[in-house]
Amino acid sequence: MNLRKAFLDIMKGEDPVKVGWMGYGFAPFPQSMFHVVLDPISFWDILQFSGEAAIDNWGGTIRYLPEKGDPGVIPISNDENKVIKDMEKWRDYVHFPEIPSLDWTEAKKQADAIDRETTFVMVPSFRGLFERAHCLMPFEEVLTSLYEYPDEMDEFFAAYAEWKIKVFEQLIDNLNPDIIHSHDDWGSRTTLFMSPVKFRELLKPHYTKMYEYIHKRGVLVQHHSDTNCMGIETDMVDMGIDMWQGVMPTNDIQQIKKNTGGKVLMIGGIEQTLIDKADATEDVIRGEVRRVIDEYAPGGSFLPCIPSLECINTHVTPIAIDEMNRYGAEWLKKQK
Amino acid sequence: MSQELIDAVVDMREEDAERIADELLESGADPLSLLEDCRTALGIIGDKFAAGECFVPELILGGEMLRAIGAKVKPRIAASGEGAQKKLGKVVFGTVEGDIHDIAKDIVVFMLDINGFEVIDLGIDVPVNKFVEAVREHKPQVVGLSGFLTLAYDPMKNTVQALVDAGLRDGVKVMIGGGQMDDQVAAYAKADAYGKDAMAAVNLSKGWVGAK
Incomplete structure (x- = not known):
C-alpha cells in the first residue's frame, strides 16, 4: 500500500473501498511536531515566545x-x-514585521529525510487572517468591527494576506512541501464566528488569493479549522481548499459532502468532548472511532482524525489512532 | 412601541437606532418604552441566532445598541422617579481553574448583563474556592462555569463538588459552556445544564429565575 497515493486518490474523491484504504487521516504524514516539518518562520513569528x-x-x-x-x-x-486602538486608523498601529534572514538548515534536513514517494512533507502556517486580527485587538472588537468598519477590516485582511503570501513564498522556496497546513479557526464548536455573507465579503477574497498562490506553486492546501463551518462549505471549494482538517461532528458531514460534491476532503469527525477525558475508557474511545468511520466514511471525501490533532489527555490519542487504522481496515473488508 | 427603532436594531443600523432613540426622547416618548423596544429587538436577534440566521457579532452589536440607548434614557428614568429597573437575578460567572480563555466568558457575561441580570464576573483561571466564596457572599441563583479546553472538565466537576461540600449546591443552578463542552460534559461535571451559546445561557438563566 502506497499511503501517499491512497491519500491523494481519496482527496480527489475516489471511493475508499475502490482505493483500498481507510484509516487515520495523518497516516501518510511522518510524525514530526504536529505531523509537520516546523519551519523557522513559525518559530520566529510564534513559537519562540513564552511566559505570562x-x-x-x-x-x-x-x-x-x-x-x-x-x-x-x-x-x-x-x-x-x-x-489596534482605533480600527479606522489601523495602519497607524499595525507594523508588519519584516521576515529576517533565518537559518533553514534543520528544517531542510527534516524535509529532505522524508520519502516523497510514499509520504508527504507538510509545513504549517499558523495565524490566519481572522486569528491575527484577534491577536491585535480584543475578540469582541474584531467581531463588531466586521460590521462597523468593514472597509478597514477588508484593507487590513488584504494587507495581511500579502504578508502571508511572502511567508508561503519562503516556505515553498526553502522546503518544497507537498502540503501547507494553514491555520485559522473560523467558528466555535456550534457556529461560525460571522455570517457566511460577512465571510464572503471580508475573508474569502483574500483567502482565495493566498490559496491561488500556493496552488500556483504546485502545493496543496490543508486548511485547519476545528470548528463548525456549516454555510461556507462551497466557499471552501471556491477558495481552493483541498483538505479541511479539524471538521467537528457538529457539522452535518454528509450534507457537506453533498453540497461540495465531495471536492473537499474532510479530516476529523471525532467527538472530542466524549473521548478527551482523564477517565475515558478504551471502549469509549474505540467506540467513538468506529461510529465516525461507520457514519462518515461511506462515499469517501472523509478520513478520521482528532479535530485538534492531539487530545489533551495523552492516553487517548494513541488508542484513537490505533482504532482508526484497525477498524478502518475492518470496515473496508465489510464493504466488499 | 416604535417599530422603527426595533427594525433599526434588528437590521444592525447602529447610527439610525441612536438617532431614532434621540428623536423619540425629544418628542416625549416614555423612556422605559425605548428600553422595551430594544429588548424586543434583542429577542428577535436571539431567535434569529438560534435559527442560525445571525451570528455572535450581531448579538454583541445588538447588545451595544441597547447599552448606548440605555445610557440616553437612564437620566430621564431617574428624573421621572421610576428608578432603576429591577434585576432579573444574580449570576456568578467565571472560567474554571487551569483555563485562561475569556472570549466565550466575556460574551456570555455581556449578554446576561444586557438581558437584565446582575453578573459577578470572577474572571479566568478561577480556583474552586473562589467560586464557593462568591456563591456564599453574593447568593446568586445561577453559577456559570466557562471553559474552552477539555482540561476544563475536571475543574468544572471539582467546582460543582465543592459547592456540594460547602452545602451551597441546592441553592443554585449550575450551567457550563465553552469550546469543548456539551450535555455529556454537563452530566460528567454534575451541572444542571449545558448552554451551547450566549443566548442559551441567557434563556437557561431566565428559566431558572422564572423570568420570561
Missing part, C-alpha cells in the same frame, strides 16, 4: 506557560494592551 505576558513581533501580548498546561500560544488582547 510576552510581547510578540507585532506588539501583541501572548501567554504560553507549558508548565501550567497551556496547549499553545494564547493571545491576550484587552483594552489596556491591544495593538
Whole structure:
C-alpha cells in the first residue's frame, strides 16, 4: 500500500473501498511536531515566545506557560494592551514585521529525510487572517468591527494576506512541501464566528488569493479549522481548499459532502468532548472511532482524525489512532 | 412601541437606532418604552441566532445598541422617579481553574448583563474556592462555569463538588459552556445544564429565575 497515493486518490474523491484504504487521516504524514516539518518562520513569528505576558513581533501580548498546561500560544488582547486602538486608523498601529534572514538548515534536513514517494512533507502556517486580527485587538472588537468598519477590516485582511503570501513564498522556496497546513479557526464548536455573507465579503477574497498562490506553486492546501463551518462549505471549494482538517461532528458531514460534491476532503469527525477525558475508557474511545468511520466514511471525501490533532489527555490519542487504522481496515473488508 | 427603532436594531443600523432613540426622547416618548423596544429587538436577534440566521457579532452589536440607548434614557428614568429597573437575578460567572480563555466568558457575561441580570464576573483561571466564596457572599441563583479546553472538565466537576461540600449546591443552578463542552460534559461535571451559546445561557438563566 502506497499511503501517499491512497491519500491523494481519496482527496480527489475516489471511493475508499475502490482505493483500498481507510484509516487515520495523518497516516501518510511522518510524525514530526504536529505531523509537520516546523519551519523557522513559525518559530520566529510564534513559537519562540513564552511566559505570562510576552510581547510578540507585532506588539501583541501572548501567554504560553507549558508548565501550567497551556496547549499553545494564547493571545491576550484587552483594552489596556491591544495593538489596534482605533480600527479606522489601523495602519497607524499595525507594523508588519519584516521576515529576517533565518537559518533553514534543520528544517531542510527534516524535509529532505522524508520519502516523497510514499509520504508527504507538510509545513504549517499558523495565524490566519481572522486569528491575527484577534491577536491585535480584543475578540469582541474584531467581531463588531466586521460590521462597523468593514472597509478597514477588508484593507487590513488584504494587507495581511500579502504578508502571508511572502511567508508561503519562503516556505515553498526553502522546503518544497507537498502540503501547507494553514491555520485559522473560523467558528466555535456550534457556529461560525460571522455570517457566511460577512465571510464572503471580508475573508474569502483574500483567502482565495493566498490559496491561488500556493496552488500556483504546485502545493496543496490543508486548511485547519476545528470548528463548525456549516454555510461556507462551497466557499471552501471556491477558495481552493483541498483538505479541511479539524471538521467537528457538529457539522452535518454528509450534507457537506453533498453540497461540495465531495471536492473537499474532510479530516476529523471525532467527538472530542466524549473521548478527551482523564477517565475515558478504551471502549469509549474505540467506540467513538468506529461510529465516525461507520457514519462518515461511506462515499469517501472523509478520513478520521482528532479535530485538534492531539487530545489533551495523552492516553487517548494513541488508542484513537490505533482504532482508526484497525477498524478502518475492518470496515473496508465489510464493504466488499 | 416604535417599530422603527426595533427594525433599526434588528437590521444592525447602529447610527439610525441612536438617532431614532434621540428623536423619540425629544418628542416625549416614555423612556422605559425605548428600553422595551430594544429588548424586543434583542429577542428577535436571539431567535434569529438560534435559527442560525445571525451570528455572535450581531448579538454583541445588538447588545451595544441597547447599552448606548440605555445610557440616553437612564437620566430621564431617574428624573421621572421610576428608578432603576429591577434585576432579573444574580449570576456568578467565571472560567474554571487551569483555563485562561475569556472570549466565550466575556460574551456570555455581556449578554446576561444586557438581558437584565446582575453578573459577578470572577474572571479566568478561577480556583474552586473562589467560586464557593462568591456563591456564599453574593447568593446568586445561577453559577456559570466557562471553559474552552477539555482540561476544563475536571475543574468544572471539582467546582460543582465543592459547592456540594460547602452545602451551597441546592441553592443554585449550575450551567457550563465553552469550546469543548456539551450535555455529556454537563452530566460528567454534575451541572444542571449545558448552554451551547450566549443566548442559551441567557434563556437557561431566565428559566431558572422564572423570568420570561
